Amino acid sequence: MLLNRMTPMGSLGRFSRDMDRLFDEVFRVSRAPYSRPAGYPSLNVWEDGDAFVVEAEVPGLTLDKLSVDVLGNELTISGERNDAPAEITTIHRRERGAGSFQRTLTLPTDINAEAVAADLKNGILTIRLPKAETAKVRRIEVKPHD
Template sequence: MNDIQKTNDTARTPAHTEDRRYAESSLTPPVDVIEDSSGITLYADLPGVPRDKLHLNVEADSLTIEGEIDLTIPEGLQTSHTEVGLGRFHRVFTLSKELDTEKISAELAQGVLKLRIPKAEHAQPRRINVQVS
């Protein structure tokens, strides 16, 4: 069973001005989602995003990943070709009720965000002992 779904990012109405800025013109970071018996792990590629410009938010059943990089050109230099003109990343996922959003852990290393979201205790597999009478 897949415990996370990608939502249509453009269909969401952001709550405040800063969120609207991300949704209007941003890159969609590629994300790998790996599920195991105890939860899911997301790996999001966010090259150049520093920790202080990374924003993670869980509201109800939605997980939002937002990040910003500084694409300033050093003084005295001029670009002759630019492939990445946007400095913002934005991605929204809908989370399953089986996931425990209170226990999310996040790590950012070498441009990759790793989010671990465990399954809620009621959704964890458990062994049932059979008694002989």
């Protein structure tokens, strides 16, 4: 039961909704300051020059429980959280969820997978994804016509 809560990728519907939503966010200004997380972990994404930056909230997770994969323009964050103390006699409230998770995000351009860097600090995973060379802006010189 708990496992289901954190495996949004189990349903293809959720997967495509996630991608559609990012597409919407990119091409239309959202009035609401925050979007409801479309999966776990919740993400903030922004563009920083020639790279995209993704910030994921992964409290309680350590590096050995996390995987970051990049293919083309898709970023996948997956992992497993199971940090309940031993010897529990009663569960009064369980809102944090446990089990394995996977979330895929489609970015507007291809990513240079070799140059991706990830950093985990205080439960925040920050991933810097430099754009692929082919996706970078190139200025085309316009020559005067003789």
